[in-house]
Each structure stands twice: as C-alpha cells, then as structure tokens.
Amino acid sequence: MREIKFRAWDKIGKWMIDVGSIDWNNNCIIRPKPNDYPHTLDSTELMQYTGLHDKNGKEIWEGDIVAIRRENDGTWESGDCERAEIEYYGEYGAFVLTIYTVFGGEGYESLVGSEVGKYYRERIEVIGNIYENPELLETK
Numbered sequence: 001m002r003e004i005k006f007r008a009w010d011k012i013g014k015w016m017i018d019v020g021s022i023d024w025n026n027n028c029i030i031r032p033k034p035n036d037y038p039h040t041l042d043s044t045e046l047m048q049y050t051g052l053h054d055k056n057g058k059e060i061w062e063g064d065i066v067a068i069r070r071e072n073d074g075t076w077e078s079g080d081c082e083r084a085e086i087e088y089y090g091e092y093g094a095f096v097l098t099i100y101t102v103f104g105g106e107g108y109e110s111l112v113g114s115e116v117g118k119y120y121r122e123r124i125e126v127i128g129n130i131y132e133n134p135e136l137l138e139t140k
Contacts, residue, residue, distance in 0.1 A: 002051025008044040009131045050095045054126045062088050065128045065136045
C-alpha cells in the first residue's frame with residue numbers, strides 16, 4: 001500500500017510547505033512542527049505524493065517536473081530526454097505524465113501501468129516543480 005501524504009505551495013509567500021495534517025472543518029493545513037503557524041487551504045495548492053521515487057530515490061509528487069529518458073541507450077547528458085509534469089486525473093483515478101515534447105506538443109501517459117511506470121526508477125528524474133521552476137516546461 002502506498003503512503004498517503006501531502007505538501008502544499010503557499011501562494012502568498014511563494015514557498016513549499018510541509019503538511020502534517022489537514023483540518024477540513026477549519027479549512028487549514030497543520031504543519032508538522034508545533035511552532036509552525038497553520039495555513040488556510042484557500043492560500044495554498046495541495047499536492048499529493050505519488051508513492052513512487054525517481055532514479056535517485058527522490059519522492060515524486062503531483063506538480064513535479066521530471067525528465068524522462070526514453071531510450072535504453074540514451075544518456076542524461078546527451079539531452080535525450082523529454083520533460084513532463086506530474087498531474088492527478090481524478091476521473092481516471094491515476095497520476096499521469098503530461099509530456100511536453102521538444103516540438104511543443106503535449107501528450108499524456110499514465111505513471112502507473114505503462115512503460116514509464118514500469119521503468120520509472122531508471123528513466124525518470126525529478127528536476128523541479130511547476131511553482132518554483134515553470135520555465136522547465138517551456139518548449140522551443
């Protein structure tokens with residue numbers, strides 16, 4: 001069973017927040033440290049952990065930007081990679097990769113049950129997130 005956890009982007013302060021728990025009744029995020037002040041849900045964007053790790057063992061979260069090495073013989077250094085945003089599609093109940101190709105198009109691929117899901121540990125590397133590094137998804 002995968003671990004359920006969240007992080008949040010503070011839209012006002014422009015920084016990532018560790019989430020200890022969510023108080024839905026009072027519309028706020030309780031931070032893990034006792035001295036940290038709570039944040040309202042209205043001033044944040046919640047992101048869920050996918051339960052997966054990249055090639056370096058880093059957790060993969062909704063909102064992350066990843067580099068995907070497609071070919072077995074490709075190298076990270078050669079730039080033989082595509083970039084994708086990790087998104088959750090509620091209607092499918094799955095995390096997906098929204099892939100931004102070098103040609104400016106978009107494609108979608110499930111993070112679980114696909115070739116990318118099968119080989120994510122070797123082929124995916126978290127390189128940023130959509131809030132702190134949106135330029136990583138710019139196409140040429």
